[in-house]
Amino acid sequence: MTFQKPSHTFTKIHLKALHTNNFKILFALSFTVFINTLSFSQDIPKKGKSINATVKDSLVTSVDSLDVLNTSEKIKDTITSDSIKPKKELLENIVKYHAKDYTTFSNKKQKLYLYNEAKIDYGDMNITAGSITIDYNTNTVYAVGITDSTGTYSQKPVFTQGSNVVEPDSIVFNTETQKALIYNSKTEQGEGTVISEITKKENDSVYFIKDAKYTTASNLEDPEYYLKLRKAKIVPGKKIVTGLANLFIYDVPTPLGLPFGFFPQSETQTSGVIIPTFGEQNTRGYFLQNGGYYFAINDYVDLAILGDYYTNGSYGIRLENKYKKRYKYSGNVGFSYEHLITSERGFSDYATSTIYNLRWSHSQDSKANPNSRFSASVNLGSSNYYQQSLNQINAANFLNNTLSSSVSYSKTFQGEPQVNYSLTATHSQNTNTEEINMTLPTFQGSVGRVYPFASKNGSKKGIIQNINLQYNIRGENRISTTDSLFFKKEMFDDAKIGFQHSIPISTNFKLFKYFSASASSSFNEVWTFKTVSKTFDTVERETITETISGFDAFRTYNFSTSLGTTVYGMFNFEKEGKDRKIKAIRHVIRPSISYNINPAFDQYYDTYEVVSADGLTTSDVDFTRFEESIFGTPNKTFSSSMGITVSNNLEAKVKDKDSTATEDKKIIIFNNLNFSTSYNFAGDSLKWSPVRxxxxxxxxxxxxxxxxxxxxxxxxxxxxxxxxxxxxxxxxxxxxxxxxxxxxxxxxxxxxxxxxxxxxxxxxxxxxxxxxxxxxxxxxxxxxxxxxxxxxxxxxxxxxxxxxxxxxxxxxxxxxxxxxxxxxxxxxxxxxxxxxxxxxxxxxxxxxxxxxxxxxxxxxxxxxxxxxxxxxxxxxxxxxxxxxxxxxxxxxxxxxxxxxxxxxxxxxxxxxxxx
Known part of the structure; x- marks a missing residue:
């Protein structure tokens, strides 16, 4: 960037000796001076018009008098294209400048003065200050603040080039070399600020500073701490490289320092080393913890690999991963593995153990796909992980006695009827008993409700039109194991597989205007791939259970109906002329009665004989071959029961303590107060169940x-x-x-x-x-x-x-x-x-x-x-x-x-x- 001198654009008038009298000579001289003086008037705007905030500089091209052709001559260039590229213009961009109070140009000093809220824009460079002076002779810009009547220094310069912003007390900038001297500047670099007495701007990407302060404090006038940088090089947005630097706390030097330093200032995530923490831990000796490397894989995924090492040989490894894609999904994965050594080899208390933990959390954005969804919440590992791990982040989970996981995928097929299915893998672990229960996987499918007798206009009235049915299927591969057999071959030996099909049919209708009635029946079919057969061994005198592999199934059905209503009661305590604190109590009662029939399915039961020790007495023991079915066994006993439930809700309306309140305040006495019991008509004894x-x-x-x-x-x-x-x-x-x-x-x-x-x-x-x-x-x-x-x-x-x-x-x-x-x-x-x-x-x-x-x-x-x-x-x-x-x-x-x-x-x- 170079500012062209205004005098270069003015036509020079050459005077020749004139043979005339003194008056004419004096007149010619006066006229020449007058013309040369007023030739600068083109910079002054017309009278009556204000100066625009943005003025396009007319001094864009330079015209030398030696290059100006005679206007009477017409020369036609015979060369259609020149192989030599024309020189770049002195000003590649339009210069815009503005000042609130005045803009003045001095022809004698070849300087342009801008005062009060001065501003210059040129390309990606911007300078704002109280006062700006442009020297056309040296192509230099001087920017300083201004002092008001109270002596306050205000409108300090702000130099902006690209994304880099510098706020100094004053600045000297050469537009031709792009170099600058910046005094008492404050520059934000990443999360910190560099405060420097003198800064030399070499070019757009390199700054040199001396006796500077680097701090992340918010109070830059009196920072509570800073790193004193004797000499440093700044590459904005990339790095700060320093020589000798040490820590100052409230301007008091400390011995904490480095002979040289490197501070990354990347505006994007960058891979790098994670410095470990050192210390000593009881019987494990000295250690290095939480050290490793961070991998900035891309804008969506990162990975941190951390490790611990103890001088007695114990070690730990942790992987922490986060990922996210906007409007799609987000999640994190964490894996920890620790090899723990107690005491030293050769001692009686020497012991080794390994613990691990895997965590995975995944959530899908609701905007990603409305018809399918995938989610995961996994927390599994060693049962004693939270109790033995010394990672400080686990302190709040020391008392955990359960670990659970769930990974699921669901899909919906729109239409009439709607079809849904889902696949889910679950895990439940008791850390006290070390028992683990898993389903790998659980399949569920359903066909939406179908109203075969509903009218075509969409409204459903009466018991017939409200009849609906649907189809559900559920299949499981259920595994029960222990912590010691987890993910080993043995854990799959006793896996149980089964399917359950159900077709519920129901309807609902109004009865006597105030009662809601419903009736339902359900048909169920259970498939299993393992059944049992039992016999009694008279020699060993024990029951022998034999597992039979192969497909088998049983079918059941039941019937139920219910009748319910809602009763509202209002107890009003207000009386005319009395302002009571309790205005009213509202009581809502929802009683319901239900009747259920569960037939007995004796055809699925067999018997085996048990012979007593004397060999004479025998007894028959009933059993069903479906005892190991994961969806239960057929009902052996006929059941005809009635259920009674009463739900209550109590609220009170009281006078508000706030005298400005226009309405009374409602308070809850009981959110819910429920009573339930049942009576089995088919039972031979103990027909009433306990009241809950x-x-x-x-x-x-x-x-x-x-x-x-x-x-x-x-x-x-x-x-x-x-x-x-x-x-x-x-x-x-x-x-x-x-x-x-x-x-x-x-x-x-x-x-x-x-x-x-x-x-x-x-x-x-x-x-x-x-x-x-x-x-x-x-x-x-x-x-x-x-x-x-x-x-x-x-x-x-x-x-x-x-x-x-x-x-x-x-x-x-x-x-x-x-x-x-x-x-x-x-x-x-x-x-x-x-x-x-x-x-x-x-x-x-x-x-x-x-x-x-x-x-x-x-x-x-x-x-x-x-x-x-x-x-x-x-x-x-x-x-x-x-x-x-x-x-x-x-x-x-x-x-x-x-x-x-x-x-x-x-x-x-x-x-x-x-x-």
């Missing part, structure tokens, strides 16, 4: 939820605690005998209205690992992976950094109690209280904890205490698990920014694996 009572409510503005249940048995017990066909009231007892009861309550409240939220928001991570969505079992201690997480939203009133006169707090509590009395044990089987909370002592200090108390065994449960200090650009955490087999503590301090995430200090005491 369940209910739930919400208190304290719906912040506390309570759910309860109880089982009431009308029959008495004999001396052996066995149920007998005698009512309890006839046996000298009460009408019902309470056999079991349970209640659980959860309360989440805080200093502000609304539900509280965990500061670290680990709920999604905890769910993926099979844990709780809340923090009642604690939170992850892997603070190095949470440096970039921000705290909760800004508070409405920003408190003092030293004392918070309105201390924000949140508290979560869960209570559960279970009572058992089925065999006169009359005991509390479990009684526990769990709680967690957080308190912000100031805007920077917060403490929290998670714990519980076993009220039955009188002892505290798994406990975690947390302390956090927000150090602006830094973060400090301390987590402590004081007791249990996972007792440990972890201290961490580090920079929040991911670009300097390796600038940290971490000290931990890990659990003793021998415990």
């Amino acid at each position: 009572v369940s209910g739930g409510t919400q208190l304290f503005k719906n912040k506390m939820s309570i759910n309860f249940g109880a089982t009431l048995d009308p029959y008495a017990l004999d001396n052996n605690n066995t149920r007998i066909d005698t009512y309890n009231i006839d046996n000298g007892g009460s009408l019902f005998r309470l056999t079991s009861a349970n209640m659980n309550a959860s309360w989440s409240f805080s200093s502000k209205d609304g539900n509280s939220k965990d500061k670290n928001d680990n709920s999604e991570e905890n769910r993926q690992r099979g844990g709780r969505a809340d923090d009642l079992f604690g939170v992850s201690q892997d603070f190095s992976n949470q440096q970039i997480q921000e705290k909760r939203g800004e508070k409405e009133e920003k408190p003092s950094e030293f004392y918070n006169f309105k201390i924000p707090w949140s508290f979560r509590v869960a209570y559960a109690v279970n009572y058992s009395n089925s065999a006169r044990q009359n005991e509390i089987s479990s009684h526990a209280l769990m709680f967690s909370g957080d308190i912000d002592l100031s805007s920077k200090w917060s403490v929290g904890g998670s714990s519980g108390y076993d009220l039955k065994n009188a002892g505290f449960t798994y406990t975690q205490l947390r302390f956090e200090r927000d150090l602006l650009s830094w973060r400090m955490n301390f987590s402590w698990i004081p007791f249990s087999a996972n007792s440990s503590w972890n201290f961490f301090i580090g920079i929040k920014s991911s670009i300097l995430s390796d600038l940290k200090y971490e000290k931990r005491r890990q659990p003793d694996i021998q415990l």
Whole structure:
């Protein structure tokens, strides 16, 4: 970029000696001066017109007087095309400049002055400043701020070229060489800012700085920390290469430094090394943890390979992968493998073990395909993985006793009727018993409801037109195994395969205007590929069960009908002239009665004889060859039963405490209060089933939820605690005998209205690992992976950094109690209280904890205490698990920014694996 001197465009007038008198000479001289002086008037806009914000520079092409042809001569070029390319014009782009107060050109100094909100645009370069001066002699641009009447320096220059932005106090820029000197600049580079006294811009892609500061602090006037860069080279958007650099904290130098440094500044994800954490762990010796390499495969997929190594030979490998395609799908895969060594070879306590864990989460965007869907949620591995792993991120999952997985694909075929099918693989693992149940896979298909007698106009009236039927099929390959046989050949030996077909037929209709009636019947057919045959061995005196491979099937059917209605009741307490607090109570009752018939299918049952030891007494034992069917066995006993259910809902309308409220407030007394029982007409004894009572409510503005249940048995017990066909009231007892009861309550409240939220928001991570969505079992201690997480939203009133006169707090509590009395044990089987909370002592200090108390065994449960200090650009955490087999503590301090995430200090005491 070069600014052409305005004088180059002016026609020069050459004076010749004139033979005339002095007056004419004086007149000619005066005229010449006058013409040369006013020739600059073309730069001045016409009177009465304002200066446009964008002015197209007319000085684009240069015309030398020696090159101007005589206008009277016409020369025709005989060369149609020249092989020599013309020279590039001095100005490749249009220069646009603007100033609020004035734009002045000095012919004597060949300078253009722009003042107040000055701006210059040229190609991808833009300069804004309070004052800009363009020197045409040296092709230099000077940009500075302006000082107002109060002495405040404002409108500092902002130099923008491409995506690079520099904010200095002043700048000198050469438009011809594209070089610049920048004074007291602040330049954003990635997540950080470079503050430099003098910056030399070599070209569009290289800057040299001296005695600069690199920081990620938000307060650039007084950063709480920075890296002092004696000499450095900046390639915007790519890298910063430095010489000697060391850490300053509030302008106080520290011995932490490097002889040279490299800071990647890529605007896209880039592969690179992950620096490990070092330390010492009890009996394993010194270690390097969480070190590895990050692969930025492409814009949709990445991969991190991490490893741990201990000097006693233990090691661990982890793979973390994330993928996402907008409007298609997203997910993550994680695999962990650890080889653990206890003590040293040759000692009596020497032991080795391996643990692993596989996690996979996949979700499909609803916009991807409305007729098919694929999803996955997998969490499987060693049963003792969460208990033995020392990865700090697993601290919140230490108490997990179940692992579950599900991978499913479903497809819908639109039409009349609609057809659906799905394939699902499931996994359920009890980490205490190490039992594993899997279905590989489960197939389900269905044909939508068909109304064969419905009218063509679409409306269905009456019992006949509402008759509908559909077809369902379900097939499973069910596997039961243990942790030691998982994914081994033996786990498939006892696999059970079966199919179930069902055709339900139902209808519904109104009865006596207020009653809703329904009737249904279902035909079921079960296929199995393994049956059993039983005989009694008189020698060994045991029953011998033989498995027979081959196809077999049984068929059943049943019938049911129901009748129900809804009753509304309103109890109004308002009276004229009285302003009562309780206005009314609304009671909704939904009673229903059902009748079910299940025929007996004796044809599927056989018998075998059992001979007593004396060889004389024999007895017949019934069995069915379908005992190992995964979809149950045929019904042997005829059943004709009636079910009774009553559901209740109670709400109250009360006076609102807010005097400005225009309507009364509604509160919930009972969300639900349900009673259910049944009577078997075909039973020979114990015809009544126990009464089941369940209910739930919400208190304290719906912040506390309570759910309860109880089982009431009308029959008495004999001396052996066995149920007998005698009512309890006839046996000298009460009408019902309470056999079991349970209640659980959860309360989440805080200093502000609304539900509280965990500061670290680990709920999604905890769910993926099979844990709780809340923090009642604690939170992850892997603070190095949470440096970039921000705290909760800004508070409405920003408190003092030293004392918070309105201390924000949140508290979560869960209570559960279970009572058992089925065999006169009359005991509390479990009684526990769990709680967690957080308190912000100031805007920077917060403490929290998670714990519980076993009220039955009188002892505290798994406990975690947390302390956090927000150090602006830094973060400090301390987590402590004081007791249990996972007792440990972890201290961490580090920079929040991911670009300097390796600038940290971490000290931990890990659990003793021998415990």
